[in-house]
Amino acid sequence: MYPLTINHWLTQHAQFRPNHLAFVFDDTRLTFAELNRSVNRMANALRAVGIGKGDKVATVLPNSRELYEAFWAVAKLGAVLVPMSPMVRGRGLINLLNDADSGLVLTDSAHASFLDEVRNELIIPATNYWLTDGEQSNWQSYAALGEAASPEEPPTLDLSGDDLYNIMYSSGTTGLPKGIMHSHFVRSMYGTLFANAYRIRPESVIMHSGSIVFNGAMLTFMPAMFIGCTYVLMKEFSVQPVLQTLASEGVTHTILVPTQIASCLRYPEFTISKMPAIEYILSVGAPLLSEQKEELIRRFPNTFYELYGLTEGFMTVLDKTVSAEKTGSVGRPIWFSEMKIVDDEGLELPTGEVGEIIGRAPFLTSGYYKKPALTADALRNGWLYTGDLGYIDNDGYLFLAGRKKDLIISGGVNVYPKDIEEIIIRHPSVAEVAVFGVPHPDWGETPVAAVRLVAEVSIRELKDWTNQHIEARYQKISAMMLLDEFPKNVAGKVLKNELQERYSAMRKW
Template identity: 35%
Template sequence: MNIADTLDRNNIFFPEREAIVYGDRSWTYGQFWADANRLANALQALGVKQGDKVCLFLTNCPEFIIAYYACQKVGAVAVSISSMCKADEVEYMVNDSEGVVLITEEALMEHVPARDRIPNLRTVVSIDGDSGDRNWSGLLEAASPEFRTVYTDRHDGAAIIYTSGTTGKPKGVVLTHGNVVSNTNAAKYMCQMRPDDRAICFLPIYHSFAQNFIFNSVVQAGCTLVLHKKFDLDRVLESLQRDRITRWYAVPAIYIMVLNDPRSADALKTLRYCFSAASSMPGEVARQWKEKFGLVIHEGYGLTETTPFATYNHEFRHKEGSVGTAIMDVEVRIADGDGNEVPRGDLGEIWIKGPNVMKEYYRKPEETAETIVNGWLRSGDIGYMDDEGYVFIVDRLKDMINSAGLKIWPREVEEVIYTHPNVRECAVIGVPHEVFGETVKAVIALKEPGRTTAEEIIELVKKHLADYKAPRIVEFLDELPKNPTGKILKRELKEREKKLRGGA
């Protein structure tokens, strides 16, 4: 089993079908296959063997996807490094993964560490210049477009994706060929992907969601990927119409931006499918989206460690507020602290088991053993399951607020705050309190700054929830900090709070 078997199949059956669109450049499946073969030959000529690690330090670009499939063809492991990383971070990931080749671009070359700091690395390839040891175009021009994909076992490593690392150094999640093939097949089937679909991708493809749920699933379905370097509202709205986009993938923050833009009604006319992931979709936003565009926002749940697809809402019956039921061949249960399943409706940690669960954290056996227990992956997320098997996310275990012994789940409070018509986005965090230990703080970005007061927000929450869950502190910011996928970074808000309190 090899991820690249699907690309070989697509070249046989529909080589003229459009595979990748990137601005004014495009590749058919036949051209994509030939370029992946050329690079596979070039990698072998550089001494890359089955099991070697090839680091992809790139922004969103077709070369990333071609390099990823070239790695699979030779049986190498594609190591994704965030294009946001600086030299120290790149150094850590290259050394931790034992990378032998690094493929990057001129704009990122300043963040490639000095070679004496990455001694295992043999070759740096630049996709658009001559600053590396080798040049992309030169490698491809000298290589044959024919290559026989090597045999790999379903349990062999195919990719390493680094977690964001909320504590300590990032961990390299090893995903196997079996993980990715199983997960992309589930996405194709359950999300009803069709060969005539055209999927837009502006989320970073070094991240598991865009890499597996979007671009690898597009190849699995044999449809077309319209790739953008990043999210730019004007360009994306223009692309939706020009490129006849049928499948839309975004995170809640981007849904909110599009929902509030008057041009969106015309831009979204060709869409038939919408999906949200990376963070929980506020119920009010989902309701407004359906009312304005007539489209349900499908949701799923998962982690980098689950490739990422684990639950889906839903191919049969959508249930508002849920992340759905377990996907095909996957088990989900809600467990107590000892791993015992709790009764339906009770809160517990979400545990996941199936062919989507990662092989390991690379070279970290202790962390792997803590996370995977008897084949079950501990998510660190708190939720419950209803009588029909639908999973509802309550919050991250680490984000729970303990105020005078009372548990407060931030998402519950955020859902109420989002019902205020002037709230664009919000995050609820726990902050130190000298009597209660912790208290609730809401950090909010408004649609129209200055037109809503802290008192309004507090009273709104008190109207719907117990008084102790209402924020005692409300802060308004122009923008909330986010990672490249658009997920609000609560850890940065907590660090900011520490600084405001003088390190307390």
């Protein structure tokens, strides 16, 4: 049987579509032939220092040409990529790099000092610290190593779909980060199934402005290479450059997290008339509140998609053809995937009842690296237990109720933060909101809302307005906290545990 692996994708495009624009980053514009030669140089440079099948190559890099090429160079060698957030510091670097058994690390001059501080505690060989820019003592210059390496194809490997391709570390919102493993087969499924779900074609132009070290980026990253279309990578998300690039590059597909969508919606030029090539805007990473979703659909008719999913591998997609009709939903499972809503005993619940979302799909992780107990808890009889709450409507569409750990139980009644957030965001002065539970002497827990404002309103007035619009007594918020900026992880998710800690600290003053 032909192996479902990704190591040959770039090679094939370089052979059959050599002059098609493959990759854009800043002033760099590479055809598939040019990109393939550059990736081969990296692969051969890695091979020259002993990196081969199964060896772990870690990156501590922001979005860059080198980070992008590392994904494909490692694939050609059968090695394993460990893309790490460049925001990680100190003990976090030690824990992650050693947990992954990293054999080499690729970074830049802006982050080298953080690695130097912990180098004595890392297992990486002394010669395998590579710097993508400039020169520093004790660091190998990747520019020199790559220039000296051959642009020819490295030797063909005997790879199977089960071979490990990457380890992606979780964002750490629920404790110590876990290394989530994805095989070549899993990434092949990302390439094929999501290209289909998102109508990506060889003529498409995909832009990504978030960090590609996060799994959400793979939703278009893998289809772009599988299909062989143009991939435009931004250094980082900033509204004006993003809007300009969407228009100037004729971008057809882009991913934005809800906070980025909210930022873009403040600009009147963020509309289909200014960006007529757009066919697809995907919201991913956290639930997009209904008011923002409705405004986005008004500005970009028949282009909005939403995805709910976990790095571990279960996903649902809300297709553009039903996004206006099913505004509150995050879609349904795509091909070859299944979903259930279960109670605490694992028994399936009827339509309309809230319970834990579990799913299975051909892109499920094989587990957490070196953590069999955690793997066994998350993956049970082939089903991924997500820890998220939701319900399914009569048409089979999923509606989220929130994280299981974020559920507020007030007076014995379940209170879902998202229901309250949907109300508060409707106030014209509110730009961002997060609802969380705090201890209450009589009710056990009570809801509190943190808000970021764009127009002046008193907290008392906003709290009263909110509770007037909330029908159920047990959902009424007991307090509000005003913030200039929300605490978020590097993937853009609001850290509700930090909000709880801030609120508790305020109460002690």
